[in-house]
Amino acid sequence: MDEIGTFLTGNDLDITPANLARAHAICSGEQPEFAALTAAMKDRGEPITQQWLDTLAYDDGRNEQDRAEVDRMASNLQNSIEAFATNARDACTAVADYREAMNSHAQEAEEIDSQETAEELLGRVTELTRAIREQAQLAEEKMQRSEREAISLRRDLEEAQRVANIDHLTGLPNRRALDEMLERLWSDARDVDWDGSDEKEREPVAIAFCDIDNFKPVNDIHGHDTGDRVLQMVARTLAEGAGEDCQVVRYGGEEFVVVYRGFSLEGARENLDAIRTKLSNRPFINRTTRQSLGMITFSGGIADLFAFPDRRSALRAADEALYRAKNSGRDRIELATPPVD
Incomplete structure (x- = not known):
């Protein structure tokens, strides 16, 4: 499933039922001719585009109920991926902000006037410590949110794999x-x-x-x-x-x-x-x-x-x-x- 996800995201392809089916056919070897065509495209240095992928007329034989279930899973996957990407960007931004704030606070610490009284010095240090703690807490919260989204995305991927391998009329593997x-x-x-x-x-x-x-x-x-x-x-x-x-x-x-x-x-x-x-x-x-x-x-x-x-x-x-x-x-x-x- 990871290989399928890498194939789609690495080629900037949408997470759709049709693309999931074609990607599975290519990555699993289910359709060797598709895999060979894809490898030839890569060898020539040509991009794998949606227009090219649409030329692979793949029919996985699913019934209407199966396709509806795959549609639902594809939608959930798309939402999870978008949420994960948003939170990952937020986490990166928070880390960058934290680094910038640390640099700023370090500079302020260097500018402390040696003539300040002990009380004034303690107040400056306390303020710097509070600011650093707030920035660290913000970065930690955003990283934790990204971690939760990653866990949710993994669950959705596992569920998508389960759904892709089940015949929903009989409940048997397909x-x-x-x-x-x-x-x-x-x-x-x-x-x-x-x-x-x-x-x-x-x-x-x-x-x-x-x-x-x-x-x-x-x-x-x-x-x-x-x-x-x-x-x-x-x-x-x-x-x-x-x-x-x-x-x-x-x-x-x-x-x-x-x-x-x-x-x-x-x-x-x-x-x-x-x-x-x-x-x-x-x-x-x-x-x-x-x-x-x-x-x-x-x-x-x-x-x-x-x-x-x-x-x-x-x-x-x-x-x-x-x-x-x-x-x-x-x-x-x-x-x-x-x-x-």
């Missing part, structure tokens, strides 16, 4: 959160390899791509409200079935990803197949018309994260296995085939 999660897992795995540990000590991780079968007719026939409730129910069923040590992510549309930590490929298949069976036996009814929605099922593809050269290859392999399941009749789970060395 695709961005998945990228960060897999990067951490991959980094941890590299640490095991680099420190000489036995590969067997590395925690196994399987990735499952799931897609609700024939979801479009649900929306077309029963409406998007009913479709949303189906998505929420599938999300809950996956999360409850996978367990606390695993993470379910809404990847987009009717697609979900389950990150099976500590599961072998076969163990993940058994768990996901049990979830699939449980869901297919659950009745779904349109709350408005009381009409049955029929059987709700999903297809899935599973890959071993560390059997592939990188996390993107593993995701792609799980996605390909998912579509083999779709093409084989749906409502089934397929395993990805690891690459041959």
Whole structure:
């Protein structure tokens, strides 16, 4: 998040939802082509302007509720940044005033007449001390105010990051959160390899791509409200079935990803197949018309994260296995085939 903030403020770009999305895409590597274009601009010494940034047609796939939440967070961030900048300027001014006052008081002290009486001398020193104390207190108050604003800004940045990583329909982490999660897992795995540990000590991780079968007719026939409730129910069923040590992510549309930590490929298949069976036996009814929605099922593809050269290859392999399941009749789970060395 700090890198995103530096990118926007360093290029004098407004804190807007669109700019936050583009900055995240550039800084996180989510859109490598955007990052490459930005790097090329910097290499040529050309400025990153709002006009140029607008040419990056980035669509993060958020729904209206998500965009409204990001709008709110962007507004809060903008207000916090402006308040922090104002107080920081005030604090700097107070410090400069304090330094000037100290110089002035020091000069006055040098000009004290040695012929003054002890009482007059004490009065001058007391007045100088009082003035210095007032200036120091003013500078301290403004610095404390800047510190409070900095803390508030950090909270807003953390909240913005949380909001950016949550799908608000299901409450699950979203695709961005998945990228960060897999990067951490991959980094941890590299640490095991680099420190000489036995590969067997590395925690196994399987990735499952799931897609609700024939979801479009649900929306077309029963409406998007009913479709949303189906998505929420599938999300809950996956999360409850996978367990606390695993993470379910809404990847987009009717697609979900389950990150099976500590599961072998076969163990993940058994768990996901049990979830699939449980869901297919659950009745779904349109709350408005009381009409049955029929059987709700999903297809899935599973890959071993560390059997592939990188996390993107593993995701792609799980996605390909998912579509083999779709093409084989749906409502089934397929395993990805690891690459041959």
